[in-house]
Amino acid sequence: MDHELEVQSYSTHSPVKSDKSLEDVLDNLNLSSTITPQMINLGLSQELVDEVWQQQAVFRLLQLIELPLLEKLLDGKEASRPPLHSMDSDPDLLYTSSYLDREVLKAFSEAQDDEWLSGAVDCLEFLPDDLVVDVSRGLAGCADDLLRCKSLLYEVLVQHYRNTQQPPLLSNHVFDIHSGxxxxxxNGKQEQALEALQLSLKLQDSRSREELRRLLRFMAVAAESQEVKLHKEIENRMAVKRSFSSAIVYSKRLSKGKVALMVLFMMDKHCDLFKIPVSLHKMVSDRIINIVKGKDPEVTTGPSHCTRVSAKAYSENAQKTTKEELWSLLRTIHENPKLSSKEKRRLLGQFYKGHPELFVQYFGNRLSRHVLLQ
Structure with a gap:
C-alpha cells in the first residue's frame, strides 16, 4: 500500500478546532461590514472584517472589469468632503440659526407630502449653511406657490453641484473604474455594470455614498416628465443629467457621451445601486470561514510550532513562501526612497498586472481610504 509522503515543516498557525457549533455560528453570521457579537466570539476584529470586505470587493471588481492603475496611489493626500450638516453628526448645530433653517425646511417638505420636495430637502443636508439660509428665506416668500418653491430648490442645488470644488461623488482615485x-x-452588459457600481460604492466612504444616494433619488424624481418643467428647451431627464453629471462622475479619459451614459444608468438603477451583490456576500463568507478555521495564509492566529505535514501541505507551504517573497518585493518597491515617483509607478504597475490580488492586499487600507474605497 502506498503511503503519502510526509515532511517536517514549520507552521505559524495554531490548530483551530472545527466542530458542529463552529459551523452553526458561521452559517448564521450576519455578514455586514459592522462587527457582530458572533464575530467577536470567533476572534474577528472590526479592522479584520473591514479588510475582508474591502479586499474581496476589489477582487470581484478585478473579475468583472480591467482596472488600470492610476498615478495617485503614491499620493498620500486625499481629498475629503465637508461633514454632513445635521444634528446627529454635530450636536453643536442645535444652537445655530442655520440648524433652525434646516429644521424649518424639513417641516415644510413633510407638510407638503411631496416626494420631489422631500428629495430636494434631503439633499440640502450636504449643502453649506449660507445656501441653506438663502433657500429657507426664499421659500418663506413663496410658500403658497409650490412650483416656485421647487424652482428655487432646484436652482440652489444646481448652483452648489455645478460649482463644487469637491471630488466627484463616485470616486476614481486609484483604479480607473469609470472606463471599465x-x-x-x-457593450450592453448592464448586469455586470450594475454589480461593478455596487462594488465600487461599497468601497467608498459612507458620507459620499449617502450624498450620492440622496442626489440620485432626487434626480430620478425630478426627471419625470409630469414633474415641474426644469428647462425651457430640453426634457427633465436631460436637464438633471446636464446639471449634476460633473458632480457625480469626472474623468479625463471619458467622453461626454460615456459620462452621460453612466449617470443616466445610475439614476435609473438608484434603488438597486446601493445593495451589496450576492457574489460579494459569498466571497466574504468564504474568506471569513477560512480565517476562522485557520486556512487563510494571510492571517497568523498563533505562535509557530513544529509539526509533521503531508507532501500536499508542504507544497502549499512553498506557495505561501513564494507569496511572502513577492510581498517583500512589493514592500521594497513601495518604500524604497531611492526610486523616483515615475519609476516607482512603473514598477508598481508591472507588479499589479502580474499579481493583482497581492497588490490589493498590500495596499488594502490605502485603497479603502481613496476609493474604492471608504
Missing part, C-alpha cells in the same frame, strides 16, 4: 464600467454599458 462605461465599456460594460456601451
Amino acid at each position: 464600467i462605461s465599456e460594460l454599458l456601451v
